[in-house]
Amino acid sequence: MPEHALVIGEALVDVVRRPDGTHTAHAGGSPANVAFGLARLGRSVELLTTLGDDAYGTLVRAHVESSGAIVAATIAAPRTSVATATLDGHGVATYDFDLEWALPDDSTTIPDPVVVHTGSIAAVLEPGASAVERLVEAAKERATITYDPNVRPTLMGDRGKAETTIERLVALADVVKVSDEDLEWLFPTEDPTDAAQRWLALGPALVVVTLGSDGALAVCAGGMVSVPRVVVEVADTVGAGDSFMSGLIDGLWSAELLGGHRRDALRAIDLPQVTQILQRCARIAGITVSRSGANPPTRTELGES
Template sequence: MTRAVAGDALVVGEALIDVVHRADGTVDVHPGGSPANVALTLGRLGRPARLLTSFGGDAYGDRIRSWLRASDVSVVEGSDGAARTSVATARLSETGSATYEFELEWALPPVTLDPAETAVVHTGSIGSVLEPGATGVLSVLDAHRAHATVTYDPNLRPSLMGSAAAVAPRVDELVRRSDVVKVSDEDLAWLAPGRDPVDVARGWLALGPSLVVVTLGGEGAVAVTAQGVTGVPAERVEVVDTVGAGDSFMGALIDGLWHEGLLGAANRPALRAISGDAVERVLARCVRVAAITVSRAGANPPRRAELEATEL
């Protein structure tokens, strides 16, 4: 039996400016960062979301704050105290896939949070690995676990994080702390080369999570739970680029579990017992959100009304 989900979503991690070089020679500049994109997706899907991050009080920082506000995401007070706002340079291939270069620093601001206000706390990508902020992220997760579901998306950046061997222990540490993990097949190909993604997901499930989801790009997604393996195909769309697709999937995953009444520490037993039908419903919504995102430029996930219109 599930209980009502009380509280909001706290997302912890980097917010930055993406400078996107497209294959046709054009350059776009817009806010981004994997955790920030997850928070943005949640806000657009109508969920109360806060972002604990670090950016500067400069023009780029103002742009990030306005971008988040426009999608109903609040920024935790103190998140704008960095010396400067970080920048990621993305270079897109003719197929729309992206490679990244980064100029950033990551230190979590000293803030006071009330864990009782939070139904789910999410982290991932650079903010969960890069020190000195990464240790602070672990502390936030530990402080909230008694009240909130913990979700994690590695969203690995090899050009910034070092070798797979160096990153793997931190990834395992975060997986152990998490109730829900989402990871891409590309991340697993780098982190665990030659291994079947579903086998890796099963191994991670044994570390503690109730749900491990592997995204497979154009092949859809597969989820592993104690009840078994559930897969859904991708929706076929014309891809403009893949920027933010995984983040919008992650936001939709949190939203879907919210809709099923499975967030919050009190609902951990129900989450662990999640049925295959419920997993399929959640994943179907996730691939639809990701499909809409890749059908247009940049990290531009749909709002709830737009998503629901596609389901009629």
């Protein structure tokens, strides 16, 4: 079996409401978007998630599988979750959620993925969050662990409790991607670079911070690098961070830095290599925001096949 990725987390329907009053429904959810983006880039990927046995569940499954990803869904929810994204005049989204998240204790997946990714709602919302952490801990010996907190303040509850949960997962992860907005909510008085350095000291080999219009930065054992954003006409920002995350995993995969047996090599990643990967991530995110919804590019669109 070729190397493959496992993504654990929520899949839902994004209802996008625009300033002119129109709205559309797209399959979404941060982990589902990451799985979709990885498959678009030609990677073998499985999504472990929860769906309702309803029309929205059918929509989500069909969308994710259209990319080539495998959906290992646990049909347990009374309905498929919905996130309503309301866009402002600049295309920036704010979210409201109607969701449930759970995974059974006997959740099984394709064995021995080279990378396991999780984050967002699935990693903090019980009862599913405990199962996510259990699966990540079980996979860590053989797989690279990647994590994106993708903070949703309306669902996180107490900031202190959310910080404890998130930093426990940061310590388990090899690679963390976080936005400056996430860090601002978690640590209002701390500079994003300082927060990234502090998280690096918890255990990851690489911490990446996306900075919106200011691009992105990364810290690792070799130091810090930053890259500018790719300037495009923005349709909306839905899925931008998730496509960046897919690109980050894919870039490390192409560099042969994923897998438990490559953990030392990942820790020794050099700054030119990090820069090259981040520049490509910025291109991927730029294409995504230039069109409506979470619609990341294929490898062909990137001119790589």
